Amino acid sequence: METLVEMMKKVLADTFAMYLKSHNYHWNVEGPNFPQYHEFFGNLYEELYGAVDPIAEQIRALDSYAPGSFGRFQELTDIQDETNVPMGTDMARKLLSDNQIVLNTLNMAFKLAEQFDKQGLMDFLAGRIDVHNKHAWMLRSISK
Numbered sequence: 001m002e003t004l005v006e007m008m009k010k011v012l013a014d015t016f017a018m019y020l021k022s023h024n025y026h027w028n029v030e031g032p033n034f035p036q037y038h039e040f041f042g043n044l045y046e047e048l049y050g051a052v053d054p055i056a057e058q059i060r061a062l063d064s065y066a067p068g069s070f071g072r073f074q075e076l077t078d079i080q081d082e083t084n085v086p087m088g089t090d091m092a093r094k095l096l097s098d099n100q101i102v103l104n105t106l107n108m109a110f111k112l113a114e115q116f117d118k119q120g121l122m123d124f125l126a127g128r129i130d131v132h133n134k135h136a137w138m139l140r141s142i143s144k
């Protein structure tokens with residue numbers, strides 16, 4: 001059960017890291033396609049931000065505390081912190097690879113939830129996997 005809890009904490013940290021990076025890009029993107037990028041990253045960060053609270057509450061439902069600090073998130077996630085301002089297409093490429101990190105973690109969490117017969121959590125994670133597959137499609141299309 002501890003393995004599932006730890007993986008859910010990684011789901012939270014990955015999602016928060018991807019949320020923060022898309023919000024950063026929403027603020028700072030420049031160039032002739034500014035309106036499209038600004039809006040796309042805006043929709044992306046809003047979707048991810050909306051997922052953060054339900055993920056943390058799933059961790060509480062597993063009777064563990066939810067991590068909620070920059071330090072803990074950085075320990076838990078493999079998503080690299082962004083301190084530069086890349087071009088719009090590079091922003092999309094970076095988020096595409098970050099999205100793959102989130103998907104891998106979600107898939108591992110799903111398998112663990114299955115192992116512990118947590119059907120509600122499996123359903124929740126399947127929903128997140130679905131949404132991130134859609135993010136992958138859009139980010140892939142923008143990256144080309």
Ligand SMILES: [Fe+2]
Nearest residue numbers: 026027038042
């Ligand atoms: Fe905004």
